[in-house]
Every structure is written in C-alpha cells, then in structure tokens.
Amino acid sequence: MSGPLTNRPPVQDPAPGPGRPAEDRDAFFDNAKYLAIVLVASGHAWEPLRDGSRTVSALYMLVYAFHMPAFIVVAGYFSRNFDASPRRLRRLVTGVALPYVVFETAYTFWTRWTDGVPDRPVSLLEPLYLTWFLAALFMWRLTTPVWRHVRWPLPLALGVAVPASVTPSIGEDLDLQRTLQFLPYFVLGLCLRPEHFRLVRRRAARVLAVPVFVGALGVAYWAVPRLSGAWFYHRDSVQELGAPGWSGLVMTPVLFGCSVLLVACFLAWVPGRRTWFTTLGAGTLYGYLLHGFVAQGSEPWGWYEPAWVHGPLGAAVVTAVAAVTVTLLCTPPVRRVFRFAVEPDLPWAFGRDGSRERVAASA
Numbered sequence: 001m002s003g004p005l006t007n008r009p010p011v012q013d014p015a016p017g018p019g020r021p022a023e024d025r026d027a028f029f030d031n032a033k034y035l036a037i038v039l040v041a042s043g044h045a046w047e048p049l050r051d052g053s054r055t056v057s058a059l060y061m062l063v064y065a066f067h068m069p070a071f072i073v074v075a076g077y078f079s080r081n082f083d084a085s086p087r088r089l090r091r092l093v094t095g096v097a098l099p100y101v102v103f104e105t106a107y108t109f110w111t112r113w114t115d116g117v118p119d120r121p122v123s124l125l126e127p128l129y130l131t132w133f134l135a136a137l138f139m140w141r142l143t144t145p146v147w148r149h150v151r152w153p154l155p156l157a158l159g160v161a162v163p164a165s166v167t168p169s170i171g172e173d174l175d176l177q178r179t180l181q182f183l184p185y186f187v188l189g190l191c192l193r194p195e196h197f198r199l200v201r202r203r204a205a206r207v208l209a210v211p212v213f214v215g216a217l218g219v220a221y222w223a224v225p226r227l228s229g230a231w232f233y234h235r236d237s238v239q240e241l242g243a244p245g246w247s248g249l250v251m252t253p254v255l256f257g258c259s260v261l262l263v264a265c266f267l268a269w270v271p272g273r274r275t276w277f278t279t280l281g282a283g284t285l286y287g288y289l290l291h292g293f294v295a296q297g298s299e300p301w302g303w304y305e306p307a308w309v310h311g312p313l314g315a316a317v318v319t320a321v322a323a324v325t326v327t328l329l330c331t332p333p334v335r336r337v338f339r340f341a342v343e344p345d346l347p348w349a350f351g352r353d354g355s356r357e358r359v360a361a362s363a
Contacts, residue, residue, distance in 0.1 A: 025281075025282065027271075027272060027273060027274045027275070027278045027281075028197070028201075028270060028271070028272040029074060029077075029078075029281065030278045030279070030280070030281025030282060031270050031271050031272070031275060031277065031278055031281060032070065032074060032266075032267060032270045032281070033071070033074060033281040033284040034277045034278070034280045034281045034284060034327075034330065035266075035270060035277075036067055036070045036071050036074075036266075036284070037071075037284040037287045037288055037291075037326055037330065038322075038323050038326055038327070039063050039067040040067050040068070040071070040288060040291075040326075041287070041291045041295070041322040041323065041325065041326035042063065042319050042322045042323060043060055043063045043064055043067060044291070044292070044295040044322070045295065045298070045318045045319060045321070045322035046059065046060045046315070046318070046319070047060070048298075048299060048304045049304070049309070049310055049314070049315055049318065050229075052310045053310070053315065054221065054224050054225075055221070056315055057224045057229070058217060058220040058221040058223075058224050059217070059220070060229060061220040061223065061224065061227075061229045061232065062213075062216055062217050062220045062262075064229055064232040064233070065216070065220075065232050065255075065258060065259050065262055066259050066262035066263045066265075066266055068133075068182070069182075069185045069259040069260065069262075069263050070263045070266055070267070071133075072182055072185040072186050072189065073185050073186070073188055073189040073192070073260075073263055074189060075137060075140075075186060075189060076140070076185065076186040076187060076188060076189020076190045076192075077189040077190070077192050078189075079140070079141050079144050079186070079189070079190060080144075080148070080189075080190055082141050082144040082145070083144075083145060084142070084144075084145055090350050092138065092141055092142070094343070094344050094345070094346055095343060096134050096137050096138045096141070097134075097138055098344050098346075099134055099285075099289065099341060099342050099343075099344070100124075100127075100131055100134035100135055100138065101124060102341045102344075103130070103131050103134070103289050103341070104122070104123075104124055104127060104128055104131045105122050106293075106341075107128045107129050107130070107131060107292065107293075107296075108120055108121070108122045108123075108128055109122075110293055110296060110297075111128065111129065111296060113300070114296040114297055114299070114300050115296075125173050125174060126172050126173065126174075126175070127174065127175045129292055129296065130288060130289060130292045131289075132175040132178055132179075132235075133288070135174050135175060135179070136175065136178065136179040136182060139174070139179055140179070140183065140186040144190060147187050147190050148190060153187050153190065153191060154184060154187055154188055154191055156187075157183045157184040157186075157187035157188075158184050158252070158253060158256065160180055160183055161180055161181050161182075161183055161184050161252055161256070162248060162249055162252045162253070164176075164177060164180035164181055164237075165181055165234075165237055165238055165248035165251070165252045166237060166238055166239070166245045166246075166248035166249070167237060168237040168239050168240055170237070175235065177234070177235055177236065177237065178233070178234050178235040181234035181235075181252070182234050184256055185256075185259070185260075188260065197267065200264045200267050200268045201267065201268060201270075201272060202268075205264070205265075205268040206268045206269060208265075208268075209264075209265035209266075209268040209269055212261065212262070212265045213262070213265055216258075216262060228241060228242075231251065231255060232255070232259075238251060277327070279332075280327060280330040280331065281330075282330075282335075283329070283330035283331065283332070283334070283335045284330055285342055286329055286330055286334060286335050286338060286342050287326040287327075287329040287330040289342060290329045290334070290338065291322075291325060291326045291329055294325055295322075
C-alpha cells in the first residue's frame with residue numbers, strides 16, 4: 001500500500017520548477033504527472049497509426065478520455081491557493097503567459113514546415129497545437145477566486161460547459177470552446193482535498209480499477225467505428241461533430257462522468273512512494289511543450305513510412321520511442337537548457353520587491 005498523502009498546503013503551479021526542494025514535494029503527484037505526460041506523448045505518437053488498427057484506435061480513445069482530464073484535475077488542485085495577489089499574478093505571467101507567447105510563436109514557425117504552410121501567421125489569439133493548455137490554464141487560474149467563493153462550483157462549471165458544447169458561434173479565439181468544456185475538470189481539482197486522493201488510493205480502489213479499465217477498453221474498441229474520438233478533444237461543439245444540438249445536454253455530463261471515473265482509476269495505480277521517475281514529475285511542463293516538436297516532425301521525417309511501423313511491433317516501438325523521448329525532455333539537463341522559455345525569470349520586469357518575493361517563495 002502506498003504511503004499516506006501529506007497534508008501540506010498545495011502550491012499553485014501544475015509543474016513546479018526545480019527551485020522547490022525535493023523533500024517538500026509530494027511524490028504521488030510528481031509520479032502522477034510523469035505517468036500522465038507519458039500517456040500524452042504516446043497518444044500523439046499513435047495518431048498516424050489509427051487508420052490501420054482498430055486496437056490502436058481503441059487505446060487512443062481510452063487514453064484521450066482521461067489523460068488531459070487527469071492533468072487538468074491536478075492543475076486545479078495545485079491552484080487552490082491562487083488569490084490574485086501580486087506575487088501569484090507575477091508567477092502566472094512568468095510561468096504561463098510568457099511561455100504561451102514563446103511556444104505559440106515557436107510552433108507557428110515549426111509547423112510552417114511540418115504542415116507545409118509557409119505563410120502561416122503568428123497569432124496569439126488562436127492557440128496552435130499544444131499551446132491551448134497554457135491559454136486555458138491562464139484563464140482558469142484567473143477565475144479561481146470566483147470558483148472558491150460560489151456555493152456550488154462544480155454544478156456551475158458544468159452549467160458553463162454544457163451551453164458551450166452546443167454553441168458553435170464561440171469560435172476559435174483563445175480556443176475558448178475547449179477552455180469552457182474542460183473547465184469542470186479544473187474546478188473539480190479546486191474542490192478536492194487530500195482525503196479524496198487517499199480514498200482512491202486504497203487497495204479496494206486499485207483492485208476495482210482493473211476491471212473498470214478493461215471494460216473501458218472494450219467499450220472503446222466497440223465505439224471506434226461508431227463514435228469519433230474528437231468528442232474527447234472538447235474543442236468542437238456537438239453540431240460541428242455532426243450531432244444534434246440537444247445531444248450536448250447529455251454528452252457533456254456523461255463524458256465528464258466517464259473521464260472522472262477513469263482519472264480516479266488512473267490515480268489509484270499511481271505509486272505514492274519515491275521511484276526512479278519521481279523527480280521527472282517536476283519537469284512535465286517541459287516534456288509537454290517540447291515533445292510536440294518531435295511529434296510534429298515525425299511524419300515529415302518519414303518515421304511512419306515503413307510498412308512494419310503500422311503493425312503490432314511498430315506500434316510497440318513507436319510507444320517506446322515516445323515514452324523515452326518525453327522522459328528525456330523532463331530531465332534536469334533539458335530543463336536547464338530550456339528554462340529561459342518555460343520558466344523565465346524576469347526580475348527587471350517586476351522590480352526589486354518582486355525579486356525578494358520570488359526568493360522567499362522558493363526558499
């Protein structure tokens with residue numbers, strides 16, 4: 001049985017930087033973030049293999065049902081202390097807003113080549129590829145004080161997500177459709193307490209998680225020819241997915257319930273003790289933002305052209321390569337190289353008081 005979850009007050013970052021001492025971190029959450037980022041990278045690696053394999057498509061659908069919800073729930077849990085104070089606003093700017101600008105620009109130039117669109121403009125209003133998460137996190141976190149003071153935050157968040165899912169006119173600015181549809185997962189994280197995580201980590205929960213995942217994989221295999229995996233992207237309205245408008249009133253809460261159940265099962269199997277990959281949990285934001293360049297370049301580089309890659313052995317090799325790649329991108333040497341982009345430190349921008357507060361926060 002994994003060790004008990006500590007009652008330390010949470011910090012606000014989804015992937016806290018290396019300045020925070022290892023002994024002050026909770027191994028369970030670092031383990032969860034690392035395992036989740038491996039699933040994210042694997043899912044992206046499986047995309048070119050889906051057309052030729054129903055099994056890969058089923059695994060893809062299953063993973064997409066819970067890997068980003070898991071990330072968002074944990075991000076919400078670690079945002080509970082956000083109070084819009086000057087210090088936290090500065091961290092929001094340097095840890096979320098500035099990386100969004102940097103990587104939105106970088107992905108625009110990179111995908112001009114990978115997508116064959118040489119004149120693609122740089123637009124900070126239309127998040128490209130992975131950067132939607134940073135834009136969404138910025139908006140979610142700014143609204144945290146509101147969700148912490150309303151009486152029924154989760155029903156209210158679902159009350160926002162359901163109308164969004166049936167409103168195609170929301171458009172693509174700041175990927176607001178996805179931001180609103182994923183909002184309930186963030187608010188759920190805000191509502192959780194350490195005892196809730198202890199509950200899902202009991203032995204009984206770990207045992208029950210096995211048949212749930214097996215059953216979910218079976219349902220996904222059945223659903224592959226009948227249901228688009230785009231339902232789990234939450235980036236389109238139900239009308240854009242070819243469904244009648246009224247279905248959003250049903251599908252949004254149903255998908256939320258299914259995803260939360262799978263997130264609970266995933267967390268049930270996350271080890272609570274320190275492992276060889278625990279320290280990598282502090283670098284998952286690096287792995288998330290950097291692995292996209294490899295994923296975007298894999299097809300132009302011809303990695304999927306050999307016929308054997310589209311068989312069972314190829315799928316296993318692709319998964320292993322994705323897992324190893326994102327693991328390396330979470331390591332301390334890579335984080336040191338790219339810290340200027342992912343965790344920029346701009347003391348000159350906030351003045352001497354801001355520098356003192358950042359030093360005190362990391363002590």
